[in-house]
Amino acid sequence: MTDHSESPSPTVEAEPASAARVFGDRLELAQAFTENLARHGEERGLIGPLELPRLWSRHVLNSGVVSPLLRPGYVGDVGSGAGLPGLVLAIARPDVHLTLIEPMERRVTWLTEQVDELELDNVSVLRARGEDAVLDHGLDQVTARAVSALRKLLKITAPLVRDGGELVLMKGANAAAEIDAAHKEIRKFKVSDVRVEIVGEGIVDDPTRVVRGNVRA
Numbered sequence: 001m002t003d004h005s006e007s008p009s010p011t012v013e014a015e016p017a018s019a020a021r022v023f024g025d026r027l028e029l030a031q032a033f034t035e036n037l038a039r040h041g042e043e044r045g046l047i048g049p050l051e052l053p054r055l056w057s058r059h060v061l062n063s064g065v066v067s068p069l070l071r072p073g074y075v076g077d078v079g080s081g082a083g084l085p086g087l088v089l090a091i092a093r094p095d096v097h098l099t100l101i102e103p104m105e106r107r108v109t110w111l112t113e114q115v116d117e118l119e120l121d122n123v124s125v126l127r128a129r130g131e132d133a134v135l136d137h138g139l140d141q142v143t144a145r146a147v148s149a150l151r152k153l154l155k156i157t158a159p160l161v162r163d164g165g166e167l168v169l170m171k172g173a174n175a176a177a178e179i180d181a182a183h184k185e186i187r188k189f190k191v192s193d194v195r196v197e198i199v200g201e202g203i204v205d206d207p208t209r210v211v212r213g214n215v216r217a
Contacts, residue, residue, distance in 0.1 A: 010052040012038045018203045019056060022064040022092065029091045029118050034060050036114060037082060044110055046082035059084050062170075062208050063145065065200030067092035069168050069210065073140035074099065076160050078130035079147040081107055085170060087114055089143070090123045097122050099139070103129045130156035138162025138217075145170040150211060151182035158189035163217035167191065168210055175209040190216040 015031065023030040038055055041047035051059065063085030072095045077086030080100035090098040100111050100123060108127045115123045126133060130144075142157045142165070150169065157167055171178060175196045179186070186194055194213035201207045 010049055012052045013054055013056045016056055016061065016204075019061060019064075021203055022061055022067070026091050026094070029120075030060060030064070030088070032118060033083065033087060033091060033114060036117070040110075041082060044106065046107065046110060057204055058206070060088055061200070061204050062206070063088040064092050065203055065208050066143070066168065066170060066210060069197070069199065069212070070096045071140055071166075072096055074137065075168075076101055076133075076135070076139040076142045076157075078133075078142060078144040078153075078157055078160070079103075080111055080125075081146075083111055083114055085143060085145050087111065087118075087120070087123070090120050091118070094122055097124070099124045099126055099135065101126050101128055101130055101133050103127065130160065133160060135160065139165060141166045141168050143168045143170065149181070150175075150178035151185045154182060154185040154189050154191065158191060158215050161215040163215070165215050167213045167215060169212075171196070171209050171211050173209065175211055179211060186213070192216065 020027055038052055042049050066085055067089050070093050074097050076099045078101050080086040080102040086098050086100040102108050108125055111125045139160050142160050144157060147153055179194055191213040197210045197212055198207045
């Protein structure tokens with residue numbers, strides 16, 4: 001006889017001990033954000049149900065370990081979605097102002113709710129596509145996570161960076177190959193010293209790969 005009962009919901013990953021290393025005295029904010037994402041993320045189309053068992057390690061800490069690469073100043077996060085990495089970076093680095101750039105209304109609503117609930121005074125939310133974003137000033141750094149291939153992403157992110165600013169783009173295992181495939185765009189948008197850096201070793205099981213590069217206007 002076939003069992004038609006519903007499968008149990010995936011269990012949310014327990015907070016790893018390394019979370020305290022990443023967030024320090026901001027850990028309670030990271031816990032609150034992660035709890036909110038676990039509770040509402042699937043129903044609001046922000047994450048899939050299979051992400052709950054790896055929510056901390058694959059998403060929150062994966063984003064948080066990038067925070068030491070940020071400089072005090074203005075940082076843009078293109079395609080913020082659920083707030084990964086933008087909200088996580090804003091939690092980890094209160095000395096950095098994050099502009100979260102996201103085109104989808106329901107995601108903008110979520111981001112705005114989280115900014116208000118967590119009382120993050122170093123965050124602005126802008127509803128726009130990255131290529132259409134209008135800012136009062138160039139950004140010191142721009143980040144993005146799981147948006148598109150590097151050759152396409154450069155067209156979106158590099159124009160947002162001030163002269164002398166930097167791209168800090170989270171990428172997967174093929175980061176080096178993406179750099180090779182984007183050599184034309186790298187020249188076109190005057191990005192130099194493009195390299196892959198690995199962060200989070202010894203903190204997360206799967207360290208985060210970041211493509212970094214300096215931008216000249």
